[in-house]
Amino acid sequence: MRQLNAIAVVGASLAGLRAVQALRREGFDGTITLIGAERHLPYNRPPLSKSMLKGDDEVTLPGAEELGDQWLKGRHAIRLNASERRLTLDDGSEVHYDGLVIATGASPRRLPEHPEGVHTLRTVEDSRALRAELAAGPSSVVVIGGGFIGGEVASTARSLGLPVILVDASPYPMKNVLGTEAARWLARHHEDNGVELVSETRVTGFEGTGRVTGVRLSNGRTLPADLVIAGMGVVPNTEWLEGSGLMVSDGVVCDNRLFAMGTADVVAAGDVARWPHSLYGGALIRVEHWSNANDQGGIAALNLLAGPENAKPFADLPSFATHVHGARIQTAGLPHLADTSRVVAGSPEEDRFAVAFAKDGVLVGAVAVNAPKELIRVKRAIVAGDRLDALA
Ligand SMILES: Cc1cc2nc3c(=O)[nH]c(=O)nc-3n(C[C@H](O)[C@H](O)[C@H](O)COP(=O)(O)OP(=O)(O)OC[C@H]3O[C@@H](n4cnc5c(N)ncnc54)[C@H](O)[C@@H]3O)c2cc1C
Known part of the structure; x- marks a missing residue:
């Protein structure tokens, strides 16, 4: 582990929280400054379009209570000077860091x-x-x-x-x-x-x-x-990075270890990060799902601590679930990259089925409707690099 004394995390939601937790778990005892535009403790967004609309206010994100008051709430970072390792906040104050985690998520179009x-x-x-x-x-x-x-x-x-x-x-x-x-x-x-x-x-x-x-x-x-x-999709929150010196194009462009391209002291995680995924030939992807932000926040922070030479690539398979009129729809991988697909279990007529997707014969994605075990099966095959024609 290299010696860092002051880490700033911008964005106090899922990815930002997981970054702070990972730093502390790893024994980082320097200063962490967490800057969050919202006034609440980090909370779970998935219930906002589900149970909360029906009257259930429960949106607790486990671990958020550990933050106590150790964060700047209701504060926007409005500028970054990456070469001088300096953030400017909306009250005019400045935060100096020697390591930075960008976790500013996305906003509705x-x-x-x-x-x-x-x-x-x-x-x-x-x-x-x-x-x-x-x-x-x-x-x-x-x-x-x-x-x-x-x-x-x-x-x-x-x-x-x-x-x-x-x-x-x-x-x-x-x-x-x-x-x-x-x-x-x-x-x-x-x-x-x-x-x-x-x-x-x-x-x-x-x-x-x-x-x-x-x-x-x-x-x-x-x-x-x-x-x-x-509900027309989201755009990554990167406007504050204009003129920062970081590469920004539909998100913060990172290398495969989540370091902002060309830097050794800035990482990005969650909805705002765009990085090359090894399962997809190094294609740059940005993922707007809970499990991605949950996993990436911690890994990005640990990579920041470790330094680029000792950092690990992030290659988790994107996955997502939604419930619509009582049906459970799950996806894994990136079905949109496929040139072929096949129903590998059940059928649409019986409202229970799974579809596997392949590019050049190799599995790249899966979709399951009311078929969670089938999703797991295809997911394993994707990670193993299997071909569609080998899937029963
Ligand atoms: C209604 C809804 C339902 C969802 N349902 C699902 C689901 O069922 N399954 C699923 O997988 N995913 C779901 N998601 C997506 C999931 O919630 C996101 O992928 C996840 O919240 C991303 O976390 P994040 O920390 O990267 O970004 P965000 O949660 O967007 O958090 C970013 C934080 O950074 C703050 N911020 C932005 N700019 C600045 C700045 N300049 N300075 C300081 N702070 C800043 C923002 O205010 C925000 O608090 C849902 C999202 C929504 C909105």
């Missing part, structure tokens, strides 16, 4: 105008505000984007008995993530559960002065809406 009644969902405050609107019993709910957040919110709104229209740009929601077979099943599953799907259509703007009354579509139609949830 927004349309240029967002009138009242149009919501995005990333924070506890967002979830509470949306919950209040859902409880008021809107007469027309429009969800923009059928990704995992849009799908979960549509599912929650339906369980509350609300009418829901889901607008998505692709032929089937999540087609780019799940592949055609599972995405086609998901479209049917939404419709079977009372969601009206408007596919291959984009939202171009909103109607209503003050509060939203409608959603304008690229096909010329206008949907009536008194509540809109925009």
Whole structure:
């Protein structure tokens, strides 16, 4: 382990918390300055689009209580000077470090105008505000984007008995993530559960002065809406790194050990990090899932302590799970890289199946619907570098 005396962690959520815990567990006894824009202890985001919308406020992230008061809450880092190892915060103060962990996550993509009644969902405050609107019993709910957040919110709104229209740009929601077979099943599953799907259509703007009354579509139609949830993906929080000297392109570009490219004293982790994954021929990937941030935060911090020569590559398989209208959908690896796929267990008709994905014959991803054991089986085969035709 090399000698570092002061480590700064920017971003006090899942990846940032895991970084701090790993540093302390490893015996680092220097100064840790954790800087977080939110005022809460780090919390779990997955419940925000699920149980919290139904009234359950439990979002505790185990380990967060260990932080006590040892962090700067409600403070944004607004500038980084990487060559001088200096951060500037939004109150004008400066933090000097000899090691830095960047864990600033991502923020929801927004349309240029967002009138009242149009919501995005990333924070506890967002979830509470949306919950209040859902409880008021809107007469027309429009969800923009059928990704995992849009799908979960549509599912929650339906369980509350609300009418829901889901607008998505692709032929089937999540087609780019799940592949055609599972995405086609998901479209049917939404419709079977009372969601009206408007596919291959984009939202171009909103109607209503003050509060939203409608959603304008690229096909010329206008949907009536008194509540809109925009689930159009996220963008990494890197604006504060402009002029820092770090390489930023759809996230902080890192090497395979999570060091910001060309540096020996800055690492990145979680939704903000983009790094070359050895299972995918060194292609740069950025992963926006809980388990990635959970695992990467600790590994990035330990690599920072160890120094580049002794650091370990990060090559965990991305994985993700979501629940939509009672069905459990899981993914592993990167199905979107595939050129072939095959249903390897069950069938979409019985609402229980798994699909394996391969590129040049080699497994790269898996999707499972209500089939968790099958996901584990294919996941092992991906990690082993197996071929699709060897999979029973
Ligand atoms: C509603 C919702 C549901 C989800 N459900 C699932 C799910 O079911 N399964 C799953 O795998 N994943 C899910 N996710 C994704 C998962 O929560 C994220 O992948 C995870 O939170 C990423 O953690 P992170 O620490 O990298 O970033 P974040 O959680 O985004 O945290 C980044 C933190 O940094 C702070 N910050 C940003 N800029 C600055 C700055 N300049 N200075 C100081 N602080 C800053 C932010 O305010 C934030 O607190 C969900 C996400 C959301 C929003």
